Amino acid sequence: MSKPDHETQLRRGEEQLAAWGVAANAGLDALRAVTGRDAAADLAIAARLGSCADPGSVELLLALEGATRDKLVRKEIRRSLYRLERRGLQAPPVAVKPALVVTAPLLEGYLSAVDGGGDQLVWLAKPRPGGVAHVFAVINDPDGLREVDLSETTRKALRQAREQLLERHELRLVEADWRYCDYVIDRAFRWATEKGKPISGDYPGIRAQLIKQPVTPMAPLILAHLDADAVRLEEQLVAESARLLDEKEFRTWFFDRAALQSYLDEVLDAKRSPLILAPTHQQERAGSVGDRAVEELFGGEKRASWVRRLEEMAYFFYATRRPQQAKSALAVALALDASSHGGREIGFCEQLTRTSLAAFVQMEEQRRAEESKSSLVLTPQEAAEEAQRMRR
Numbered sequence: 079m080s081k082p083d084h085e086t087q088l089r090r091g092e093e094q095l096a097a098w099g100v101a102a103n104a105g106l107d108a109l110r111a112v113t114g115r116d117a118a119a120d121l122a123i124a125a126r127l128g129s130c131a132d133p134g135s136v137e138l139l140l141a142l143e144g145a146t147r148d149k150l151v152r153k154e155i156r157r158s159l160y161r162l163e164r165r166g167l168q169a170p171p172v173a174v175k176p177a178l179v180v181t182a183p184l185l186e187g188y189l190s191a192v193d194g195g196g197d198q199l200v201w202l203a204k205p206r207p208g209g210v211a212h213v214f215a216v217i218n219d220p221d222g223l224r225e226v227d228l229s230e231t232t233r234k235a236l237r238q239a240r241e242q243l244l245e246r247h248e249l250r251l252v253e254a255d256w257r258y259c260d261y262v263i264d265r266a267f268r269w270a271t272e273k274g275k276p277i278s279g280d281y282p283g284i285r286a287q288l289i290k291q292p293v294t295p296m297a298p299l300i301l302a303h304l305d306a307d308a309v310r311l312e313e314q315l316v317a318e319s320a321r322l323l324d325e326k327e328f329r330t331w332f333f334d335r336a337a338l339q340s341y342l343d344e345v346l347d348a349k350r351s352p353l354i355l356a357p358t359h360q361q362e363r364a365g366s367v368g369d370r371a372v373e374e375l376f377g378g379e380k381r382a383s384w385v386r387r388l389e390e391m392a393y394f395f396y397a398t399r400r401p402q403q404a405k406s407a408l409a410v411a412l413a414l415d416a417s418s419h420g421g422r423e424i425g426f427c428e429q430l431t432r433t434s435l436a437a438f439v440q441m442e443e444q445r446r447a448e449e450s451k452s453s454l455v456l457t458p459q460e461a462a463e464e465a466q467r468m469r470r
Contacts, residue, residue, distance in 0.1 A: 087150055091122030094302070106134045113138070115255060116302050117148040124151055128158025131165050145184060185288070187259030188251040191394045192387045194330035196220065200259050201251060203236060204288050210236055211288055215263045220383040222270025223263065226279035228287065248326065252397035257294045264293045298389040300408055303396050315409035320429035322406050327394065333375065333434035341371040342438050369422065372431045377420030385415045
């Protein structure tokens with residue numbers, strides 16, 4: 079693979095800034111708010127700062143230099159500092175840079191996939207002398223923060239913990255922007271607090287030990303890697319999105335009986351109707367109930383949560399080198415976000431709902447068949463069904 083070209087990366091960075099709504103004449107505050115999200119964008123920011131004769135430009139360049147590991151960005155920072163120096167803006171002594179690194183080491187973030195109940199594992203890790211401060215959090219969308227804990231560990235132990243989660247539970251953690259991880263934990267804390275949900279652990283106290291700066295609200299991570307407008311244009315992604323359910327991370331995505339009970343009762347009532355509906359009529363009735371279930375289960379107040387979960391899954395697939403699945407999951411999220419009838423006509427939502435409903439119908443019919451075998455007395459419904467069968 080060839081090395082990234084400076085001009086190509088610079089152009090890509092400007093496009094990314096534009097996508098985030100950062101205008102070409104944006105001020106220092108606007109640029110500072112988006113640093114560290116994307117290497118190409120940081121390159122464009124460094125180039126812009128070299129043309130901005132303001133002491134704040136020097137300060138921001140130095141902060142960016144202390145945070146980035148990208149060689150192209152670091153070279154651009156050096157060029158911009160040189161340009162500003164020629165215009166009379168001197169950089170502080172070099173000794174400032176190590177001080178920044180020592181007092182504010184970079185944090186690391188990790189995310190798991192979202193399971194069928196909306197749970198997700200989020201980690202934050204902050205290097206410390208002799209070890210690593212590790213924040214472990216379990217969040218749920220939409221219920222909020224379930225558990226948070228802070229421990230001191232080592233880099234080796236942290237790596238082994240990730241490996242064990244993968245080997246024993248098939249739970250993979252992918253790297254993510256720590257500020258985003260910080261944001262979703264804080265958002266989950268606010269959700270749980272507002273809803274009166276129990277939280278295990280002192281989140282405010284734990285965060286205060288690691289992070290002094292305010293929480294930075296951030297857009298879904300996948301939007302920094304995939305062009306949402308381009309994904310919307312690929313209409314087949316939504317039509318064929320049921321294929322996503324073949325991915326192992328979706329094996330727990332299944333509606334439980336409680337969520338489906340009212341729809342299940344309607345389908346079973348149609349099958350047990352004293353009118354003895356013909357199989358075609360029963361199928362039509364079941365199809366109608368399924369349509370309403372897809373619309374209601376993915377619509378209303380529930381829709382926003384489903385959109386967020388699918389955006390998280392899109393990033394997870396992207397981070398695990400499955401770009402097509404990432405695009406498909408994002409396409410479903412975008413289609414659902416724009417829908418006025420829940421999950422109707424969205425392959426993923428249709429398949430998930432109808433498969434779940436059909437499974438419970440089948441289980442109920444099997445239970446009923448077993449009960450009939452053990453009973454010598456036919457119910458009126460069973461007698462009518464038997465009489466209809468004999469007439470055929």
